[in-house]
Amino acid sequence: MEVGDLLTSAGINIAICVVLLTLYSILRKQPGNACVYFTRKLVSEPIKGSGDPSCLTRFVPSASWIARAWQATDEEILAVAGVDAVVFMRIVVFSIRVFIIAAIICLFLVLPVNYNEQGKWCPHHKDFHAEPLEAFTIANVKLGSKWFWAHCLALYLISCSACALLYYEYKSITQMRLAHITGSPPNPSHFTVLVRGVPGSPVNSYSESVEQFFSTYYAESYLSHQIVYGACTIDKLVDAEKIYRMLKTINPRSLDSSLPSCLPGGTTHSFMVLNQKADRVLSSTSIDGLHPSQSKKECPAAFVFFKTRYAALVAAQVLQSSNPMLWVTELAPEPHDVYWSNLSIPYKQVWFRKITTLIASVVFMLVFLVPVTFVQGLTQGVQLGQLSYGLPFLKEILKQKFIERVVTGYLPSVILMLFLYTVPPTMMLFSAMEGTVSRSQRKRSACIKVLYFMIWNVFFVNVLSGSIINQLSAVSRFTDIPIQLAQAVPSQATFFTTYVLSSGWASLSCEIMQPFPLFYNFFRKYILRKDEDPSDCALTFPHHTEIPRLLQFILLGFTYSIMAPSILPFLLVFFFLAFLVYRNQFLNVYVPKYESGGEFWPIVHNATIFSLLLAQVIALGVFGLKRSPVASGFVIPLIVLTLLFNEYCRQRFSPVFKRRPAQILIEMDQQDEQLGRKQEIQNQIRSAYFQNPIISFQLSTDPKSRNTSHHHGDEESNCGLDLSKPSMNSTWGPRMA
């Protein structure tokens, strides 16, 4: 590929980006699209009037959203979108910082060395436009050149600045997480423990067993508990009918009277009323035949509420029983974060499910080699010949220079990108099957799977190109890996540069355009002609797709920074654009339904360290291939130091992301006691976790109550049981000002 091809590719992408962003700036001004582009605002301020619809400025593109996104402060994002959003933005900021440093070092030190050290590529100076891109890579440097000190120095500077920035980020994110724990209003998840593996007993129901166990062993701190009810989709239909018939016999007004107060904006107090009513209804109906069917559906899992945060922490971390498969405790997720349908999975199955999904993910990764290999063939022009042979009418078209450039320079990335769109939903499905108990945990688990997938299928398979069999045997010689990578990585620089252009830039335009919600909104509004409800199309931020995407570009950035520095400007543009786009999306689109407190940062940290190490190992191999033993020798201590740095961070910071520090929780408990709000908090906790099949059934059949039954946009339905969770405006929501 020559410089001209790359410029063609860049031109196409820039044009597409500009068109899409212009389109976005117009579409966002249409009142009809407000529930696509301003979902978060609509959810938090539902009665906001739309602007003047007849104004002509609606159809004039503007860059106001860029200014708005740029001006927003971190505090604003924290208040509006929570800690997770800020932590996500830190990834982008970190990338911008480290790649600005890398770009300065590499473009002014490494690139001139690569270009001037005329090796095999440039026997004579050609037209710059027709210069092969390899002239700017390390492949251009002569064997045994003395200029490798420049690459080695650059590698040292980049590694050191990356480590320093990583340390700084880890430290500040840890503090942010701690501040989130202490600063937020009393959070029911701090007081609650999720118990699984409650042993069955011939005498007691599960609920009675839980009551008995915790009032025996945690007599001082135990407050109450709430058993989890399970219902699979098949007997739900049978039961629904039964319950409906039964509810007909109850005076409907007793339920209806409490319903208006549970509209979004109502306080938790109203839910308490509702809850108590429901209890009364339950107890009054338990006489006439409901009880047996009800007790049958109790799951061996429960939320147990404690009087203090510290007591809950202790109960969650201690091994309860001498049989570790019984009375398994962990800190409960936030009420909105609970993934109810997985709670009914028996704990004994969980380990087996985890192994099965692990195997399934690996199989999926290997099956995915087929499209990747095809793409790789296209870049090398192999498939092109076959294509024109199979479809002769294409022959003439393919012969044109421009078309050939498009096909080799642009099409492969597009095909790969389209295939990659199927990956996150699949991994999300696997993670749900795994038995995770919270939505954020499911997303984290999916995030790790997608990340492994990306690194393996996008990076390694593309680098170690060839047929599937070749790839497997290429990887099998593990002492030769640095050499193999060193041979393969620099030659793939072109492909990855176009990949940044197409996949990176286009995915950002796609992210801001939100084509699927836009289409869905259009379809619903103009074809189904249904009422719109902003919380119906409210999405939570898809961490599991966006974090692996960023990390993948960080990986490309580090590995190619000294091999082929020409990739860095394109990467920097990507990260700048990402900064604006994601900020805009956090401010306007995504609704933070739950909060993990930045728990995914350790994943990001580890992946970044992995990228650094990979870059160093590749450099080691390249210096070895280029017969520069001194440079190779200097890389080895760098690898050791990077590993030590990672281990230090693991010791110093990561425990805080797994467990909550006792000191802080005890101080918060003491503060509560001093302020005299202990009783109030305890009353609120009891009703925070809301799973009641009868009430939710009643609510979803009652037209008045539709507003309370949120449809969890990007998540599959929760087996129909958690429809009536309180909205984000309740006092429990984290900082929903």
Add this chain to the structure above:
Amino acid sequence: MEVGDLLTSAGINIAICVVLLTLYSILRKQPGNACVYFTRKLVSEPIKGSGDPSCLTRFVPSASWIARAWQATDEEILAVAGVDAVVFMRIVVFSIRVFIIAAIICLFLVLPVNYNEQGKWCPHHKDFHAEPLEAFTIANVKLGSKWFWAHCLALYLISCSACALLYYEYKSITQMRLAHITGSPPNPSHFTVLVRGVPGSPVNSYSESVEQFFSTYYAESYLSHQIVYGACTIDKLVDAEKIYRMLKTINPRSLDSSLPSCLPGGTTHSFMVLNQKADRVLSSTSIDGLHPSQSKKECPAAFVFFKTRYAALVAAQVLQSSNPMLWVTELAPEPHDVYWSNLSIPYKQVWFRKITTLIASVVFMLVFLVPVTFVQGLTQGVQLGQLSYGLPFLKEILKQKFIERVVTGYLPSVILMLFLYTVPPTMMLFSAMEGTVSRSQRKRSACIKVLYFMIWNVFFVNVLSGSIINQLSAVSRFTDIPIQLAQAVPSQATFFTTYVLSSGWASLSCEIMQPFPLFYNFFRKYILRKDEDPSDCALTFPHHTEIPRLLQFILLGFTYSIMAPSILPFLLVFFFLAFLVYRNQFLNVYVPKYESGGEFWPIVHNATIFSLLLAQVIALGVFGLKRSPVASGFVIPLIVLTLLFNEYCRQRFSPVFKRRPAQILIEMDQQDEQLGRKQEIQNQIRSAYFQNPIISFQLSTDPKSRNTSHHHGDEESNCGLDLSKPSMNSTWGPRMA
């Protein structure tokens, strides 16, 4: 190697074993050797009179010890040597059981198949004596033979019975461990938490910081604490002089009066008296210049005592501070188990030390390849030619058939064995440098290191023989590992059979003879003419050498059971002998100074599963090489099932070996309260951990008190600070009836 060679080797070994065991049965009857062969009995019953010294039966060999060892029950061993000894014996019993099953299956099913399926080895029936040993291995079976179902069936039966037995053992050992926790008298380690990383403060001393932290956050359950004092060997000498001069000024009678009661057999009560005295001495001397030097030596580590077991458990498992490197808590080891000199290591160093020792161990393992390669060369007769070339006078000797047999069949194992004797002390040193806080943890860590070492250097390197470079490149192709192993393993059957004979049998004879203590005892008694004191030469059981030894033979047993079943009878003899020898040693020789409650069983379990998996992978490779795809196909589900079984055991049992179940501890606390002995226990705990430089110095200079200052036979000295720990006869000792 032919059957004759093997029989020569077996003959030599049987002769040596018989001679050594006969010698042992005579030596043990000599009163002068009582403190070598009956150390444990002497320590627990110190005033026992020796038998009639003039009796002639003293010089007649007898088998009475075998009968005694055979008749001892598990309960007896539990009472005498603790849970760890019983768990160790379970390894031997498990091995005997599983290899009896394997021997029956393989000798009656697999061996006839191997021998009758005339492949390449036996073109015509030779004299049985001159039959090559390969005739009995799987190498003898023809390519694509239909008889491989026999091997496959045998593998299934062995794997299933091994898993069933492992499950049974894990279950019963878990119960034994729980019974040990509940059944033992109140143990100070249950009430105590070891805190490291106490933050320094300009205002407070470490002791004051600890006091302040725990009385703030654990106000209800905090009892008291004891700071750790550090002293390195250099300033110990300076301080010793200072203290000695100071002590001269105190009336020595005030200390002397309490000393007679702390002879072995005294109760803890006397230690309390002593302790209080010591405190008084300390407080009275603190005025005249001792205090500043004392406070300077405070370490940022302390033992914190709690009122209940549960409180201690909670404090140990919770993350205390938002900086995970500060206030690091863990359950304290038993008082005798504390490795005091490592407590003064700053916690911040520990992770770094762990990495360094890991690297050092790996380097040591690689350096050790040199002797192993030499040994391997000897077996193949390579070095033999070189040896006779370098030393011409050996030429004639080496030509003799018998000598050649000895050199190829016996000498290699002896050389390897001698080299291997240097491994456990080295690994023990590494584990001590690692910063482990207890002796049992140090032994466990050394055990794992020795185990890896053994598996790598004895098994893999011998199997994948050749030069060092060849070995590394052989292992580097990891998809070919089953094939490579399949080619190499059967051909090494002979070497490992002789290894079992020489290393296995001889090491047991050596174990029962105790040559080093015997020589030391002789030297001290007849050359130095010193008084004997049984506790001076009391040894604790060397788990870190004996467990890897057993596991290594289990590995050989599983991998060779279907490849070369002729190894199994020799292995069974080894395990039977081990059963008798170790029981005898537990009953008579080793003194249990501390108790881990079988915490090393998970290591044994994992290693056994690894051996099983390795056997299955090798079988997979062999069936593949022998062109029996059906048999290969049948092995794969077996591997998957074994992995699932291991994962299930890990979920079901292993947490109990890492953490103590809260339920049990709470019940024990409640029982204490009901029995009204809470106060008594709390008083005892305070004085259980005893590290006092002044008293220990006084004790070791006073000739009367020598009996209390135990010399920790196999362990290096504890930086001079923990000399005056209470003897095993105190009420704190685990079941020292």
